[in-house]
Amino acid sequence: MERIILDVDSAGDDILAVLFAAVSPSIKLEGVTTCTGAAGPIEQVTNVVLNTLALAGRGDIPVAKGAWRPIVGNSKADMEAPVHFEKRLVARFGDRLKKFNPPAPTPTLKVIDKHAVDFIIDTVLGSPGEITMVVTGPMTNLAMAFLQEPKIGPALKRMVLLGGNFVTPGNITPLSEYNIWADPEAARVVLNQGVETILVPLDVCEDNRAAASMLTRDDLADLKDAGDHPVLAMLQDSFPIYIDIWREFFDLVGFPMDDIITVALAFDPTLCTMSEPMFVDIVLNPGIARGQTVAYRGRQLLPGGGPKTTRVCTDVDGRRFMQLFKDTIVRYQSAA
Secondary structure, three states: EEEEEEEEOOHHHHHHHHHHHOOOOOOOEEEEEEEOOOEHHHHHHHHHHHHHHHOOOOOOEEEEEEOOOOOOOOOHHHHHHHHHHHHHHHHEEEHHHHHHHOOOOOOOOOOOOHHHHHHHHHHHOOOOOOOEEOOOOOOOOHHHHHHHHHOOHHHHHEEEEEEOOOOOOOOEEEEEHHHHHOOOHHHHHHHHOOOOEEOOHHHHHHOOOHHHOOOOOOOOHHHOOOOHHHHHHHHHHHHHHHHHHHHHOOOOOOOHHHHHHHHHOOOOOEEEEEEEEOOOOOOOOOOOOHHHHHHHHOOOOOOOOOOEEEEEEEEOHHHHHHHHHHHHHHHHHHHO
């Protein structure tokens, strides 16, 4: 059983990732840490996690609130782009948008009395060599943990990180993926630690070449037949609009499951084909390339580079992943 800390920014697929990790027989979810990102401010991000765990009946899992802003960041207007993106959808989707990233109600569960960075440090150092860090949003919390306590690098088992793009165009600029762009300084800190890392880019998630791994209405129909547990009912109620947006606005065949793929790789790395370990760096300069992921694949004349410890996912066994997701989520019904 893989022991993980899951660090999220509570976008739609983060919700599915929390539910997946909380019920998977292959995972021991040591805690969930939160970071400001695509879903909005840290209070919204954290409340979504608390409400999701309450729905799952997993109030025993600690939740630690983390970074409310990136280490450096971009302009205020640019950082709010994911929130303003929703306003662009109103004319097309109307009232259906009420199910898309709604304001989280006041949760019944509470966060622990410890910052996410301290929770990461204490948990990793308390079980050296046993904890896998899974980050599905900006990497701010993990970067601050490395900067605060360098001992956690050697103590981590591995990292599985969602971010970057190498073949597929970026989703925030043509060259940059959101998680990296939102805090590129943090991503550079994390990828320079020399920790064994799996990096999950847009190439294997938000590209129709990975269509078999995307959630469709057919998958929701399969889950509808599985029972009426509150988690399964929520999926039927909330996720059709996610599928519609990614089909109609982004021209994908379904809703990409980036975060859930990342979690699943923590215990089954064979779900993806990966590169050999190499160094991946981040562009920090202002402009269109800020946040671009750069892989050191060859031999360059100018000096540079860093630890060759990152394997980049290049393909995904989409059908096997989607079956794994559905087989795992329906465990909520049997657990009830």
